[in-house]
Every structure is written in structure tokens, then in C-alpha cells.
């Protein structure tokens with residue numbers, strides 16, 4: 001088997017405020033390999049987003065927040081990197097997309113310019129090559145008439161189209177790992193299915209690893225190869241998708257599965 005793209009060992013996250021300390025992630029372990037989609041599923045407040053922010057080093061600094069354990073990507077220990085070196089990892093190594101596309105998009109810049117900026121982040125290319133790549137990425141994510149739509153502002157697009165633009169921006173970075181934190185939760189069911197199909201298609205073509213976060217087992221069933229179930233900051237169950245769907249061990253997992261038709 002190939003080496004994992006990402007290895008997480010004994011990850012713990014504690015927050016401190018007003019002299020009180022609360023631990024929200026309690027020793028999480030997992031690996032993800034290239035081309036694989038691992039779903040992190042759990043009810044709201046279980047610690048899924050905090051886990052993903054810890055991987056991206058996007059949590060508050062100590063003493064407000066303390067992270068321990070190990071997060072290795074391509075042999076590099078992220079928890080020990082300076083902020084400057086971490087900034088070079090975000091993007092080409094790990095990119096992240098969020099539930100609300102406007103978190104990632106600047107409302108006053110044209111979408112094509114924002115994708116162009118993501119390309120320039122790690123590649124030196126001529127203006128015309130960048131423009132061609134922007135159009136290629138927009139058509140890859142299913143934006144119709146990309147040569148025209150690249151001039152639109154985020155506010156001129158629907159939520160589903162905006163999320164496609166965000167995915168194009170993430171792909172522009174050619175990451176080894178994409179973390180998707182509830183990327184379809186804010187979208188209606190039809191658009192949600194289209195975005196899941198798009199992500200699956202991209203993975204088939206690029207061998208990117210994906211950590212897909214959701215509270216919805218219906219989405220997990222559509223997209224995951226493997227599943228880990230989080231409850232109160234701990235992974236309480238994990239395994240191959242078919243195994244978890246057909247014979248969940250924990251009552252909590254069966255409760256989450258209750259929502260799958």
C-alpha cells in the first residue's frame with residue numbers, strides 16, 4: 001500500500017477561556033491515502049470542525065487553545081511548523097472548503113480573478129496561460145459559459161454555482177488533501193447531489209485524498225470509502241463504508257443512520 005497522505009495521531013484540542021479549560025477533541029487517530037475519501041460524521045457540536053481546523057492550524061493561538069499529538073503530511077509534522085512555513089502548506093498540500101461558499105470568496109472581486117490568484121499562489125505562468133487555466137477549472141466544475149462567467153461577482157451567482165467556484169479555487173491549488181467541511185449542507189437536495197457527483201468525479205481524475213465532514217449519513221453513503229463516527233470529541237466507530245452501513249456497532253451510529261432512507 002502507498003504511504004498515507006495524512007497521518008493524525010492522538011490529536012487533542014483544549015480551549016481555555018475565563019480560567020476554565022474545555023477539551024473538545026480527545027485523542028483522534030486516522031490516516032488518509034491518495035484517491036481515498038474518508039468521512040468524518042457526527043452530530044452538531046461533536047468536534048468535527050475543530051478537528052479539521054486543527055489540521056489546517058486555523059485555531060486560536062495558545063494559551064486560548066492548545067493542540068497536541070501529531071499531524072503529518074508528506075513526512076512533515078504540521079503541529080511544529082512556524083506560521084510562515086504552515087502558510088506554504090495550506091493550498092498546495094491541504095486545501096479546505098466550507099459550508100458557506102462566501103467564507104472563501106471575496107464579494108468585491110470577480111470569481112475568475114480569485115481563481116487566478118489561487119493559481120499564482122504556487123505557479124509562475126503567463127497571463128494568457130492563467131486565463132486558459134481559469135476557464136479550464138470553471139468548466140471542470142460544471143460552470144456553463146466559463147469565459148463569460150469568470151467575469152461575474154460571487155453575488156451574481158446562485159449558492160450552488162458559488163460552491164462550484166470555491167471547489168475550482170481549491171483545485172487550482174492542486175492539493176494532496178482536500179478537507180470539505182459540510183460543503184453541501186447549505187444547498188438544496190438537487191444541487192447537493194450535483195456537488196457530490198462533481199467531487200467524486202474530480203477524485204477519480206486527480207488521486208486527491210479527501211476528508212469529508214458531515215452530520216448526514218445520506219451524504220456519507222454517497223461519497224465515502226471509509227467512515228469514522230465522532231461523538232463528543234472521540235472517534236467511537238470506524239471502518240469501510242459498507243461495513244459501517246450494514247452493521248454499525250454503536251447505538252449512536254445507528255441513530256445517525258436512522259436518517260438514511
Ligand code: ADP
Pocket residue numbers: 015024042043044045046047048049050051060
Ligand atoms: P461540529 O463541527 O462537530 O458541529 P465543532 O467542532 O464546531 O462541532 O465544535 C465542537 C465543540 O467545540 C463545541 O462544543 C464548540 O462550542 C466548541 N468550540 C468550537 N470552537 C471553539 C472556540 N474557538 N473556543 C471554544 N470552544 C469552541
Ligand code: MG
Pocket residue numbers: 048049050181182
Ligand atoms: Mg462543524
